[in-house]
Amino acid sequence: MxxxxxxxxxxxxxxxxxxxxxxxxxxxxxxxxxxxxxxxxxxxxxxxxxxxxxxxxxxxxxxxxxxxxxxxxxxxxxxxxxxxxxxxxxxxxxxxxxxxxxxxxxxxxxxxxxxxxxxxxxxxxxxxxxxxxxxxxxxxxxxxxxxxxxxxxxxxxxxxxxxxxxxxxxxxxxxxxxxxxxxxxxxxxxxxxxxxxxxxxxxxxxxxxxxxxxxxxxxxxxxxxxxxxITVGTLVGGSSETDKIVASTAEVAATPLPPVNEKDAKQAGHKPADAVAVLPAAAQHPSILVRARPAIAFASDVYLSYIFWSVYTALVPTLFYFSVWELGFAAHELALLATLSPVLLGIPPMWEWATSREGRAILHGFTLVGLAAYIVPSPLGRLFLVAFASASTVLGVTVDWLGGEGEDVVYQAIVAGLGFLVSSLSKHANHTNNPVWPFVDGRSGGYNKTGIALALLAILEYASRPSAPAASATKSPKAAASAPTHHWIPASLALGALLFSLHALLADASTLIAWSWTGFPIRGPVPAVHGSLTHVAQVLGLGLAAFLPHGVRGHPLWLAWGVGSAYVMYAYRDWAGYAGGLGFAAFLMGAIPTVWARAAQAGRGREARTMVVACLVVIVYDVASTFTVAYAFVPGGEIFRERTDLVLISQVALIALAFDWRLPRRAAPPSSPAATSLPRAAHYRVQYTLVLLTALSLFASLWRASWPAVVPRPHREAARIVRAGIWTVHFGIDNEGRDSQRRMRDLIKDMELDVVGLLETDLHRIPFGNRDLTRVIAEELGYYVDIGPGPNQHTWGAVLLSKFPILNSTHHLLPSPDGELAPAIEAVLDMFGTEVTVVVSHNGQEETPLDRELQSTELARIMAEADPRPVIFLGYVVTKPLAPRPAPYEIMVTDGRVHDIDADDYDRWCEYIFYRGLYRTAYARISRSTITDTEMQIGQFVVPRRGAGVVDDSQEARYMRAWKEELPEDHWFPMEYYEQYGGMRGHFYHVFNTPLYYKIPEGAQV
Structure with missing residues (x-):
């Protein structure tokens, strides 16, 4: 067989x-x-x-x-x-x-x-x-x-x-x-x-x-x-074969080559469909760098937009340093006129140069002068450099925003929005300081060198970018390629109003939260924690604008959403008010392509005047928004005092001019910039960037929230000691014109303060850079924070930092018929099981005696009604010690039923510490160094045991003075701050050249 x-x-x-x-x-x-x-x-x-x-x-x-x-x-x-x-x-x-x-x-x-x-x-x-x-x-x-x-x-x-x-x-x-x-x-x-x-x-x-x-x-x-x-087989005869993987034909997701410009193909004598066939072999198989070049160019555009916003938002804080020191107009405000530089584009040769690749790259390079200004020690020198950089960058973005047509306008608008988001995100991740601002350096959280290095790379990429023929590159401002369908003035007014609105409300993620803040117990968002929600709203608004057609994003119903959100933001507080703010944030970001496209279309041939009028609108709003908290020595300030409502209404009204109010009789022509959308090639890049920015913002909040920060606990719990300080911090700008958060932190840390009152702290305004002075101190030292009345309450601000739990707090606007509104925080703290009322306030100026009298009367009422709880008052009160009525001193001490920290200290004028129901054991005055224009005052107290109270409240018992050696070391202030030891970082005990110490009466239960 x-x-x-x-x-x-x-x-x-x-x-x-x-x-x-x-x-x-x-x-x-x-x-x-x-x-x-x-x-x-x-x-x-x-x-x-x-x-x-x-x-x-x-x-x-x-x-x-x-x-x-x-x-x-x-x-x-x-x-x-x-x-x-x-x-x-x-x-x-x-x-x-x-x-x-x-x-x-x-x-x-x-x-x-x-x-x-x-x-x-x-x-x-x-x-x-x-x-x-x-x-x-x-x-x-x-x-x-x-x-x-x-x-x-x-x-x-x-x-x-x-x-x-x-x-x-x-x-x-x-x-x-x-x-x-x-x-x-x-x-x-x-x-x-x-x-x-x-x-x-x-x-x-x-x-x-x-x-x-x-x-x-x-x-x-x-x-x-x-x-x-996967198929694995063997050869006939038993001899093994190396295993192999055999796959059937599969559909592959291919990324097509970028389309060849149709105009160039026709000029070469080829049909567009044959364009790829005539490419050389190297072009048909481009290198990784060539394939990645569009994404790199997009990243460069976004980063250069971020640099624009960084320089642009730095101008007003840089010049306002002088206004604060002069307490009025200081003539340095004229630096705002640097943003009117687009007037130069009305000169045809200047327009042709600015729209060329070389000219635009040089303008980008001039912007770096503003970033490098951080090196200059003189505030005036920095102002000149920042003003020059602002003039250059505004001139440049005029070409970018208004000089293009069609899809390019929408692309530039989205890039502007993305750069703005990156600027806000960089502040959110860096304790509300933009890391490349010229008044921020390495000592205050700056990353200036890194920012400049990345900007140089972005500029080099732009300068070496392959040319892409565009009509705007050779267009003269006098040319009228197509007749505008709208007048340029309404479009310009809308552009200016939107620029201001973005800057004033969204430049920092926590500004809207400050608008809604009401204190403790917390019933709304917390600035350091929930700021990412503002970014999420901005991303949603910009994302909708990027991918929805103009007919939707420019529809009056979208404007109605913005109007309703603005009303809720203004009229309500806590989560309801913040929800309105989120809706308004989405509206403002969603309006960017509509406003940009309308300005480009209506301003065609008039780009210079369109941008100049827009910048004039911004300047007027900058001044008007500052005057909402105007003080008596600013001429004309009373007109806008407390009128944030009028400013906000006018903002929305001007933005409305960019919306399409005509009946939809026929579709807009394809060539109309207002009818175009984002270029399809940029869709994925914009999507990924929006998702990335959202994720980074959320992780920044998560990182801050989960940071192993110091848990708020009093420094001397066993001895029941409370150290309370008051400090007027001059808007967080030191005598050198730089951010002072970290320098403030160092002194507060060394003094081991348990309760701190900070004044002149409402920085969520354009003149102060939309910042939050509490971030570094609260996060790194461990404090509960009440940021006080928000920017919509028209005060210069007051802050309470506490190592003790804040049981509840109330914000007061003290009577101010003549001058600036005076803020006050009334808080109940749990100090070692005893409820203690702490009041932090900033009273009116010397020029308004009626204000000071009424405010002092109200503060006295608050402290008197707190009885029988102990009280600590930390405030700015313009009065001399022991001054009789109607001066504030007698009103507050007598009617408020409190004691002066030391009535024998005659060398005081504005900062005072009062108390009741506690044992005072020390009082110190510490020089300001160059941080601010006001010293820090500290009172040290011992809280009686719960239910015991003060056994002897007589003047003799309260003024038993002592040497520090007569008290336990827990009561001693740091020795390093004595002037004979050289002080610390320019701080030392002054006036008395030592802290004053006091004995505790016999029989005190502490």
Whole structure:
């Protein structure tokens, strides 16, 4: 019988979709097994945290479930280890489907996928109990890598794969949306220590896990659609063959080459369709740099826009330094006229130069003068340089914003909005200081050299960018290519009003929160924590404007939304008022393309005058908004005093001029700039940038909220000592014209103050740079903060910092019929179990005696009605010690039933400390150095035991003076600040050249 040859074994076929399904199942099994086993064996242990346990906390977080207890930790990690193989194969197979000889982007996604998998393994195997910092960094890195991974995978998914695209979009949108409430509840847990908040946080944390798994499961749908499989076979005869992977033909997501300019193709004698065929081989297979050049150019444009906003927003704070010192017009305000530089573009040769590549690059270079001004020690020298840089940059953006046509106008508008967002984000992440401002340097949180270096790179990229023929490059300002359909003056007024509105309300993410702030207990957003919500609203507004047609974004209904939001923002407080502010923020950002396009269209041939009028509008608004808190020695200030409502109404009314109020009889012609949208080639770049900025803002808030800051606790709890200081800080600008936050922090830290009253602190205004002086001090030293009446309350501001819990606080606007409005904060603090009323106030000036009398009477009433609670008054009171009525001193001391910190100190004029119901043990006056124009005064008190009260309140008992050696060392002030020891950083005890000390009466229960 003839032998028959054995049939070769059938090849082993493994469908890629099966691998993807296995990855999904093992992932779910790992997390769910940990949750079920942990809940069954260690339920109360895994729900407990540093704030509370069961029953307030009843659902565990991911980290405590997977990493704290045996055996769930071991089972989880074994399953994750098993799953690592399918996960790496999934990343490789996705690259196989997406690879494209004309694009390196799939390769970039491959790298992201590998790093994402490694970071996942990092936070899984290094748990929070092993190394909390490493776990958090790897977790944050994983979430950050999800941004390019998710959105990049969506972009590379073939259009025909409808199911996988839909699942990816749904999962990614929900994933990033869940970050917002998750961060909110984490802040409630970490910062406010709210029991139960961590349970709510845990729900969203687990949702991210399952959404992440859901997103990765969409690979199964791709593999099925592509019929992708792995085949392993052997040679006949038993000899083995090297295993090989054989994949069926799969649809590949290809990135097409950028289209060739149709005009150039026609000039070359080719049809547009044949343009690619005539390219040389090198052009058909461009290098990575060439393919990445459009993205690099876009990033450069956004960064140069950021530099514009940085210089532009630095001009007014730089010049207002002189106005504050002069307490009136100082003539330096004329530097504002530098922004009228576009008038030069009315000269045809100047326009032709400014619109050329060389001229525009030189104007960008001139802007660097403003960034480099931080080196100059003289405030006047810095002002000259910043004014010159402002003139250059405003001249340049006039060409960019108004010199283009069609899609270019919308592109420039979106880039301007993105640069503005980057500026606001840089402040949010840097304690409300723009890191490249010229009045900020390395000592005050500046990154000036880094900013200049990046600006140089952006300018070099712009200067070497391949030429793109555009009509605006050769157009004369006198040319009239097409007749404008609108008059240029309304468009110019709208542009100026929008520029001012963006600057005044959105230049810092916490300005809108300051508008809504009402004090303790907290019923609304917190500036340092919830500022990211302002950025989210701005992103939504700009995103809608970028991708919606003009007919929608320019519709009067959108304006109606803005009007309604502005009213809610102005009329309400706390979360309701802030919600109105968020709506108005979205409206303002959404109006940018509409206003820009209208100004470009109506101002065609009149670009110079259009921008000049817009800048004049901004200057008028800058002055008017400053006068809403006008003081008696500013001529004409009374007209605008307390009239933020009129300023806001006029802003919205002027912006409304850019909206289309005509009946829609016919569609706008395609050539009309107002009818165009963002160029399609820029869609993905804008989308990714908006998502990236949102994520960075959220992580900045999360980083600040979870920062291992000092927990607010009094310095001398065992001795029941309270150190309270008052300081007028001159708007956070020191004598050298630089930001003074960190210098203030150092003195407050050295003096170990438990309660601090800061005056002249409402900096959420254009003249002061829209800043918050409390950020560095509160975060790094650990204080509860009440920022006092907001910018819409028309005061120069008062702040209360406390190491003690603030039980409640009330904001007062003291009677001020003649001069500036005087703010006051009345707060009840829990000092070692005793409720103590602390009042911080800033009274009227010497020029308004009636104001001072009425304000003193009101403060005396507040302190008297606080009885029987102890009282500490920290304030600015323009009076001489022991001055009789109607001077404030006698009114406040007698009617308020309080004691002066030391009535024998005759050398005082404006700062006073009063008290009642406490034992005063020390009083110090510390020189200001060059931080401000006013010293710091400190009173040290001992709080009687709860229910005991002061045993002897007579003058003899209160004025038993002592040497410091007669008191325990807890009562001593730092020795380094004695002048004979040289002082510290220019500070030293002065007037008495030593702190004054006082004995505690015998029998005192402390």
């Amino acid at each position: 003839a032998s028959t040859s054995a049939k070769p074994p059938r090849p082993f076929i493994l469908y890629a979709s099966t691998l993807a399904r296995a990855h999904t199942c093992i992932s779910l099994a790992a997390f769910l097994s940990a949750l079920l086993i942990g809940g069954a064996l260690h339920y109360k242990k895994i729900v407990k945290n540093g704030v509370a346990g069961y029953p307030e906390e009843w659902f565990p977080s991911v980290s405590s479930t997977i990493g704290d207890w045996y055996p769930e930790r071991s089972i989880f990690q074994i399953l994750i280890a098993i799953n690592s193989g399918p996960r790496f194969i999934l990343v490789a197979l996705q690259y196989y489907l997406q690879r494209n000889p004309h694009s390196s982007f799939p390769g970039f996604l491959l790298l992201v996928g590998i790093l994402r998998t490694l970071s996942c393994g990092g936070w899984v195997y290094i748990t929070s109990s092993d190394d909390h910092d490493a776990h958090d960094v790897l977790m944050i890195g994983y979430i950050m890598l999800n941004i390019p991974w998710m959105f990049g995978s969506i972009a590379c998914t073939p259009v025909s794969h409808v199911a996988s695209r839909r699942r990816r979009r749904l999962a990614s949108f929900t994933f990033f949306a869940a970050l917002v409430p998750m961060i909110y509840f984490f802040i409630q847990h970490k910062v406010h220590r709210v029991p139960g908040a961590y349970t709510r946080y845990s729900f969203f944390e687990w949702s991210l896990i399952f959404l992440d798994v859901l997103y990765d499961s969409s690979a199964e749908l791709d593999f099925k659609a592509a019929d992708l499989k």
